[in-house]
Amino acid sequence: MKITAKTKICMIIGDPVEYSLSPQIHNAGYEALGIDGEYIYVASHTKKDELENFIKGVRAMQIRGIAVKTPHKTAVMEYLDEIDAVAKQIGAVNTIVNDDGKLKGYNTDWIGVTKPLEIISPIKNKMTALIGAGGAARAAAYGITIKGSKLTIFNRTLSGAQELANEFGGAAKSLEDLEEIKNMDIIINATSVGHPPHENETPVPSDYIKSTHIVYDIVYGSNAPTKLIAEASKKGAKTITGIEMLLHQGFAQFKLFTGHDAPEEAMRNVLLKNVK
Numbered sequence: 001m002k003i004t005a006k007t008k009i010c011m012i013i014g015d016p017v018e019y020s021l022s023p024q025i026h027n028a029g030y031e032a033l034g035i036d037g038e039y040i041y042v043a044s045h046t047k048k049d050e051l052e053n054f055i056k057g058v059r060a061m062q063i064r065g066i067a068v069k070t071p072h073k074t075a076v077m078e079y080l081d082e083i084d085a086v087a088k089q090i091g092a093v094n095t096i097v098n099d100d101g102k103l104k105g106y107n108t109d110w111i112g113v114t115k116p117l118e119i120i121s122p123i124k125n126k127m128t129a130l131i132g133a134g135g136a137a138r139a140a141a142y143g144i145t146i147k148g149s150k151l152t153i154f155n156r157t158l159s160g161a162q163e164l165a166n167e168f169g170g171a172a173k174s175l176e177d178l179e180e181i182k183n184m185d186i187i188i189n190a191t192s193v194g195h196p197p198h199e200n201e202t203p204v205p206s207d208y209i210k211s212t213h214i215v216y217d218i219v220y221g222s223n224a225p226t227k228l229i230a231e232a233s234k235k236g237a238k239t240i241t242g243i244e245m246l247l248h249q250g251f252a253q254f255k256l257f258t259g260h261d262a263p264e265e266a267m268r269n270v271l272l273k274n275v276k
């Protein structure tokens with residue numbers, strides 16, 4: 001045991017949080033870099049009405065870093081001292097860094113969307129279809145447009161897509177026009193369709209998917225491929241699961257908390273070993 005009185009605490013908060021794999025992933029990262037005496041990563045199941053007290057606790061106990069999960073990503077912003085410009089634009093904070101008592105909020109979710117795509121191919125000038133207009137879609141819309149990809153947002157409720165397009169750029173369409181994705185390069189699902197309890201559903205009819213597509217299901221569920229991912233693989237398309245979203249937003253968080261580049265392989269291995 002390398003924990004001492006100098007060990008800094010990082011944690012993830014959410015409601016629920018018990019199924020989060022972030023503690024295992026980050027602690028494996030600390031171990032791989034030999035800094036597991038400098039940092040420890042735990043979790044806090046924090047209810048909505050305890051959020052303000054939680055932040056007081058962070059200040060009192062000098063917690064170094066906090067990963068913020070649903071339902072706190074927007075609500076937590078009012079309790080921070082500073083918000084990074086990107087997080088402000090996305091309207092959500094998923095990462096808080098405590099520098100000598102000053103709490104600054106960041107958003108790394110958009111990196112979790114763009115990085116895994118860029119590993120496969122540059123996304124500049126590509127045509128990207130984003131399905132959904134909720135919280136996850138906001139970070140995706142920011143990332144996709146900032147990287148110069150041409151965005152079309154498809155949403156069940158057209159007004160939601162329109163709002164997002166007004167803020168981040170791109171075109172807004174309802175799901176009735178979804179067939180247009182046949183001619184696009186990248187398909188991102190940011191809806192909960194395909195995840196428990198809707199695991200037998202897919203937001204995209206398989207006829208619309210081609211072998212030239214890159215299909216990314218960003219909502220993190222389980223290791224089992226969603227119906228969308230399974231059908232896209234069958235068509236020969238390149239696929240990316242929500243596991244990559246979890247990893248890449250976490251790698252960026254790791255750097256913000258510790259200043260070190262994340263040891264990606266060690267963190268990925270522990271996730272794959274523990275994910276159901």
Ligand code: ATR
Pocket residue numbers: 131132133134135136137155156157160190191192193
């Ligand atoms: P999150 O924060 O995870 O993004 P959210 O904010 O509740 O979750 O957003 C859910 C998204 O999934 C929305 O875009 C929602 O569409 P609406 O804006 O029309 O509500 C979409 N969604 C949820 N269930 C859906 C379904 N059965 N079919 C199509 N879209 C669905």
